[in-house]
Amino acid sequence: MKVFGKLVATEFRTALREPVYLGFAGLFPVILIVILGAVPSFREPSPDLGGLRVVDVYAGIVIALSIAMIGLQGMPTVLANYREKGILRRLATTPVNPIALLGAQLAFSAILVVLSSVLVFTVTGILYGVPLPESPIAFLLAVVLAVIGVFAVGLLIAAVAPSGKAANAIGLILFFPLMFLAGLYAPREVLPDVVQRIADFTPLAAGERLMHEAMTGQWPNLLSVTVLVGYLAIFGVAAAKLFRWE
Template sequence: MSTVMKLAHLETKMFFRDRLSVFWTFLFPVAMIWLFGSMFSGSITGPFSFAELFIPSWIGVNIVTTSFFTLGTVLAGYRETGVLRRYQSTPLQPWKILAAHTVQGTVIFFISAVLLMVFGMMMYDLELPLYIGSTLLALVISILAFFPFALFVTSLAKNTQAAAAISSLFLNLMLFLSGATFPLELMPTVLQYVSKVLPLYYVIQLLRGTWNEAPITEYGFEVGILIGISAVSIFLASRFFRWDDR
């Protein structure tokens, strides 16, 4: 097994050894959907049902939580406690560390996405995405945009607390302003513009769209934006990789 896969495998195992992160990653989103469902599921008007709108959105939100908390904050912790420094005088190259954590994050994210989807199917008659290949591709593009983005942003933090604070800020901002939880149409015009600056907005457009309406080829603009974010973030994350918090 290559070093990347070995490290990814170990990191995934260790993730499951931490009960608290298992709860926040897998059960919290399901609980939120259940909560929103009990509030809104009967009152949504328009062509799409509650589940068709909210479950793809929360799968998008899960990309954000995975990238900022499962990856970013954890690596900031590794930086602070010297885990990364231990790698520094070995032949292990930084890109392999980033790649291993990306693989681990992808596995964990897909488990959480499947859980949400199954929950939606059982509770709210959600159906499989209309263009399933497109949805999968959209997920991959979103991951490639968000993981390096979060890895870069959290690497700027001085310590784990600061990384967690940055992560919470980004998460909350996107949670409320990207259309994931509240319909953008109900927001003031200014905030509607703000939402378009947030990368999660494009992820949600892409996921909702391919799930309910059209194949990914119809979403060239969103795909373009996300690929752009991805390219810049991959460059920044590997260029400014830091082994320790000095």
């Protein structure tokens, strides 16, 4: 645990030297929903969304966006850059093991997501009256499950990508279709039923569904929880097994 704590602290110190990444990952979702909320029709209740407003629905979607940006692009690129620069090779001579290193990245990135989520609800609550989740505990659980499911995929990318550019390219390829299925371009509620069913089995959409349900006071549904835990079990274990120091 001592080694793990030092790894997490080191990641924060390193990130503070390059605040652009921290700012983009944490603030871009907030900026996006502020822009969306500025559209008058998005602040009106919609029958297609069960009486919710578009800006209410997008509160969870932009948090999913933050998870995707950090989990599929930021984290894998950072770890792959460490490998490319020989930092991982030097770490291999220390007591650090792959599980501790990957876990520290997961913890660091999860904290960024939580901070971004707090900013989203604070800013939208003040500007547009977006309510806090009716079930805060369920919402927190939904965020945690979404993080572990999506980040498991990102950790596998980081474990095998030979360079930062390769990791970023792989993450980018996955980012756009997963965000589409999670409802970034159009809320999932207005997508065809077959697309929604496909989305239920993708990590980002499963996480967004849990967050959306928590916003209305519902507890996590079994399908989404099973899907996200399954991604952790399959991709997380694969990441630990296939991890290369150099």
